[in-house]
Amino acid sequence: MRRRIDQLWGNIMKSSWYLFVAAVLACCGITSTASAAPSFGTPGDPVILPSGGTVQVTFLDYVAGYHNAAYFVTAVSPIGGTFLFQREDAFGTTVQLPGSFAAGEELIFRLDVDEDNNGSIEQSYYSGDSLRNPDSIAHASVEAWSGNTTRVGFEDIFGGGDLDFDDMVFSVTVVPEPASLVAWTLIGTAFGVGAWKRRRKAA
Ligand SMILES: [Ca+2]
Numbered sequence: 001m002r003r004r005i006d007q008l009w010g011n012i013m014k015s016s017w018y019l020f021v022a023a024v025l026a027c028c029g030i031t032s033t034a035s036a037a038p039s040f041g042t043p044g045d046p047v048i049l050p051s052g053g054t055v056q057v058t059f060l061d062y063v064a065g066y067h068n069a070a071y072f073v074t075a076v077s078p079i080g081g082t083f084l085f086q087r088e089d090a091f092g093t094t095v096q097l098p099g100s101f102a103a104g105e106e107l108i109f110r111l112d113v114d115e116d117n118n119g120s121i122e123q124s125y126y127s128g129d130s131l132r133n134p135d136s137i138a139h140a141s142v143e144a145w146s147g148n149t150t151r152v153g154f155e156d157i158f159g160g161g162d163l164d165f166d167d168m169v170f171s172v173t174v175v176p177e178p179a180s181l182v183a184w185t186l187i188g189t190a191f192g193v194g195a196w197k198r199r200r201k202a203a
């Protein structure tokens, strides 16, 4: 009888231990799932301009251990591009992209990551299609446009890491070109052509 009670007690202790281990594993699972969500936007979405004009980019946030720098590029390439900002820069720093853009154009941004903070770049990631990146994972989360502004957040860990997309965050704003300026340019051009034709006729 005593032996049976001991056996029963042993079984209860064993199953309690299994339950404890299962609870710990479940807890860790929940924690890692919760941290794998971007704070905003959709990873892999391209930055497509809803309207035409000039574009301003403003540095908003930086929560990262690596030394990161953001660029605007006209092609997927680890070299060149327009430097925007790096982690030492003040939040609120605003850069105007060169030229002007048409509605529907995609802007491509690159994040250069210096993983060991020694001045050399280990990885470059791009906004948009995940296949642009060396690990084939989307590295930029892009918010839906609110009027003329959107937000872009980069993830700086190879393979995705914590996938929080807050390792460099900036806003993108389209500034419509003043219609009056465009109109006056057209009128000026028309007058210029008219005067040139009159001079040619007179000559
Ligand atoms: Ca480095």
Ligand SMILES: [Ca+2]
Residues within 6 Å of the ligand: 155, 156, 157, 161, 162, 163, 164, 165, 166, 167
């Ligand atoms: Ca991260």
